[in-house]
Amino acid sequence: MNEQLQFLANRNSAPKLCAPGPNADQMAQMIKVAMRAPDHARLRPWRFLTVAGERREALGGLLHEALLQRNPDADETAQAKARNSPLRAPLVVVVICTLSEHPKVPPIEQRQSAACAAHGLLLAAEALGFAGIWRTGDAAFDRTFMDAMELAANEEITGFLYLGTRDGNAKPLPDMNPDEFNRYW
Ligand SMILES: Cc1cc2nc3c(=O)[nH]c(=O)nc-3n(C[C@H](O)[C@H](O)[C@H](O)COP(=O)(O)O)c2cc1C
Numbered sequence: 001m002n003e004q005l006q007f008l009a010n011r012n013s014a015p016k017l018c019a020p021g022p023n024a025d026q027m028a029q030m031i032k033v034a035m036r037a038p039d040h041a042r043l044r045p046w047r048f049l050t051v052a053g054e055r056r057e058a059l060g061g062l063l064h065e066a067l068l069q070r071n072p073d074a075d076e077t078a079q080a081k082a083r084n085s086p087l088r089a090p091l092v093v094v095v096i097c098t099l100s101e102h103p104k105v106p107p108i109e110q111r112q113s114a115a116c117a118a119h120g121l122l123l124a125a126e127a128l129g130f131a132g133i134w135r136t137g138d139a140a141f142d143r144t145f146m147d148a149m150e151l152a153a154n155e156e157i158t159g160f161l162y163l164g165t166r167d168g169n170a171k172p173l174p175d176m177n178p179d180e181f182n183r184y185w
Contacts, residue, residue, distance in 0.1 A: 011123055012173055014131035017164035021052065021090030026128050033124035037116035041102055045110035046117045046158070049094040049149065056086035066145035070138060082139070089132070089162035093121060099154045114158040121161055131166035134159045 001009060022030060027050055039045070051059045064083040067074050074082075086092045097114035099107050118134055125132045139145045140157040151157070 011126055012170050013133040014166040015133055016167040017089040017162055018167040019090045021164040022130055030121055030124035034117040034120040037113050037120050039113045040105045040109050043100050043102060043105060043110060045098050046114040047096045047098055051086060051092045056092060059086040060084055062145060062148045063139050066139050066142050069144050070142060090164040093161040095158040095161060096151060097156045097158045118159050118161060125163050130163055132161050132163040134161055
């Protein structure tokens with residue numbers, strides 16, 4: 001494999017992240033990469049909310065409130081997990097899919113495009129020496145939470161990308177044989 005392919009083949013999510021995270025310049029570069037996602041009819045069916053520093057606590061507050069709305073009996077452990085989850089990384093990027101009506105581009109294609117953008121952002125983070133992990137969880141599908149984040153009715157959460165510096169050793173990559181997944185038909 002050449003160097004570029006090796007880089008792509010070795011992307012590895014990092015469940016444990018620490019500072020530093022990408023700065024504003026680096027984020028701008030990464031978003032540029034993300035926006036090269038394949039995009040039928042160039043609808044740009046994505047946008048990003050980057051949450052850093054103290055704003056992560058505000059995000060945690062909304063996640064906590066949304067949890068209590070979904071489950072008023074949530075125990076203290078679950079509440080603390082919701083409140084503190086954005087603090088697991090220096091930066092959390094909320095990837096949002098903005099759905100448009102289009103005669104040739106059904107919603108699934110727009111969702112796939114936003115998902116590709118999320119993947120592009122993870123790859124770009126790694127290219128800059130950072131690491132990340134894509135998470136969802138109940139809040140990602142919770143309209144109350146989306147409203148609190150001021151998403152429009154035609155918007156959805158594609159994922160929360162936690163970004164920063166890998167904390168500890170990289171986990172081993174799975175050994176997957178391409179021939180098991182690809183056949184010439
Ligand atoms: C749409 C989507 C949602 C995910 N949600 C979570 C999640 O909520 N929590 C989690 O631990 N991993 C989640 N993952 C999986 C991780 O991002 C990651 O892929 C997994 O830990 C395997 O690591 P790898 O990507 O390095 O193989 C999600 C992945 C995708 C594509």
